[in-house]
Amino acid sequence: MNSSIIGKSAEAAVNFLFQHFRGGFDAFSAALGAVVKLLEDGLGAVPFIVMLVVLVAFALWRRGVAFSIFVGIALLAIHYMGLWAQTTSTLALVIAATFFSLVIGVPLGIWGARNKRVEMVLRSLLDLMQTMPAFVYLIPAVILFGLGRVPAVIATIVFAMPPVVRLTTLGIRQVREELLEAxxxxxxxxxxxxxxxxxxxxxxxxxxxxxxxxxMALSMVVVASMIGAGGLGEYVLGGIQRLDIGIGFEGGLGVVLLAIVLDRLTESFGVKSKKARPGARTSKAGARAAART
Incomplete structure (x- = not known):
């Protein structure tokens, strides 16, 4: 099966980058790999019981007693299945990908909210990033960065960044004009x-x-495991390759429990923030503070 001129152009562009900027990609890969390894080692060094107490207390603060009990049961279930090491590895990858997605995505969202031409370009680019099959990202990532966690993080960033760009732009544009006038x-x-x-x-x-x-970063766990990301995705992939229902189910359940915990905790910050902002009074105070600084 031969690719068309479009496919050949994409291949030529990736090969050009690899041939002429290989040193830069190697240096970037080493730096990003060190960050992910540091995160993974740091999370892995924390005893399970300490992580359990911290997350249950955090859930109690953010969501209440019922959810804190669920968090405790979820973490104990993951530990009982022997998946705690894989969970910390997956969590390190998700944290790294999310951090870099925010570092890149929030400024882009602000830029798009303040410039309509930039927003039009970003919208088309984000549509491409969201609709392109995730497997496609793995090919250039592996060519440019090799196998392992680094290309997995890069592919995850590309796949997971669009929501924060779009919602940052939307949030800023929805600020009422009278507040800006004030x-x-x-x-x-x-x-x-x-x-x-x-x-x-x-x-x-x-x-x-x-x-x-x-x-979305968590949804890339299994896909990223195909290029050596490790973690829960690798456990699920092993179950698929061996047609082992038990292993596949345990790995999938670990991903689901981790996703629910992270989803509810991060969601609580948005809900609390919204409740804390009644409207014009807060915004006028912000306007006065802005004028003083």
């Missing part, structure tokens, strides 16, 4: 309006983007 009336600059009015009022939408980014 800020300008107090003498705020554009950067002060962004920091003191737009971002605080857009925080629930941004946190929803963070939540969706984490969920």
């Amino acid at each position: 800020g300008r009336a107090f003498g705020s600059t554009d950067s002060q309006l962004l920091r003191k009015i737009q971002l605080p009022n857009a925080l629930p939408s941004i946190m929803a983007g963070v939540n969706q980014t984490i969920m």
